Amino acid sequence: MCDTGHAGGHAAFGFLVDTPEIRELVAETHRVTAGIADSAIRVETLKPAFAALLAADGWLPEAYSRPDEKSGMGGGIGQYALYRAEDGSLCLFSLVVPAGAATPVHDHLAWGLVGVYRGRQDETVYRRLDDGRDPARADLEIAKRQTLDRGDFYALLPPTDDIHYVRTVSDTPSISIHLLANDTACVWRHRFEPDTGKVTPFRSGYANAPCPPASAR
Ligand SMILES: [Fe+2]
Numbered sequence: 646m647c648d649t650g651h652a653g654g655h656a657a658f659g660f661l662v663d664t665p666e667i668r669e670l671v672a673e674t675h676r677v678t679a680g681i682a683d684s685a686i687r688v689e690t691l692k693p694a695f696a697a698l699l700a701a702d703g704w705l706p707e708a709y710s711r712p713d714e715k716s717g718m719g720g721g722i723g724q725y726a727l728y729r730a731e732d733g734s735l736c737l738f739s740l741v742v743p744a745g746a747a748t749p750v751h752d753h754l755a756w757g758l759v760g761v762y763r764g765r766q767d768e769t770v771y772r773r774l775d776d777g778r779d780p781a782r783a784d785l786e787i788a789k790r791q792t793l794d795r796g797d798f799y800a801l802l803p804p805t806d807d808i809h810y811v812r813t814v815s816d817t818p819s820i821s822i823h824l825l826a827n828d829t830a831c832v833w834r835h836r837f838e839p840d841t842g843k844v845t846p847f848r849s850g851y852a853n854a855p856c857p858p859a860s861a862r
Pocket of ligand 1: 751752753809
């Protein structure tokens with residue numbers, strides 16, 4: 646584990662927010678990842694620890710609870726790294742979506758858990774109907790919709806239910822917490838336009854930590 650990455654004097658890797666609650670979840674995730682090979686069993690095993698973080702108060706700094714007007718995702722959406730493994734195998738981040746705003750339709754490309762910490766979100770999940778052979782096209786249909794309140798969370802187990810968007814339906818910004826087995830904001834993922842089938846590669850980036858050069862990962 647490395648806490649000494651550098652980006653303009655700030656740590657880029659390790660615990661960008663260092664609290665006992667975050668350390669406990671990250672330690673548990675490393676233990677579970679080392680001891681369990683199956684991703685579905687990993688996320689099931691991690692649910693109590695993840696729920697405990699969502700239920701706890703006082704560990705998320707105010708600066709990482711706000712929208713970000715320079716957002717890489719657009720719409721004022723803030724994505725703030727809380728923990729990043731230097732080898733790209735794990736990250737924890739907050740995603741702040743202003744009231745009424747929605748993310749693009751996107752994928753994640755890693756197993757993990759996502760839950761609402763503040764506010765309320767509607768999630769729309771898509772099912773892919775094509776075989777994925779054409780990197781620029783995807784044929785999507787809506788698989789399910791759900792509303793998530795504070796403390797609600799779901800598992801990501803790609804390729805199942807990996808393509809979705811969320812919209813904040815509370816009067817205040819929603820904050821969701823993401824524990825994912827990659828360096829989500831820095832990997833090349835995909836933005837989808839379900840109406841036209843267009844697929845565009847993108848890196849969302851963190852508001853508080855740089856990504857490696859585009860070709861590095
Ligand atoms: Fe997402």
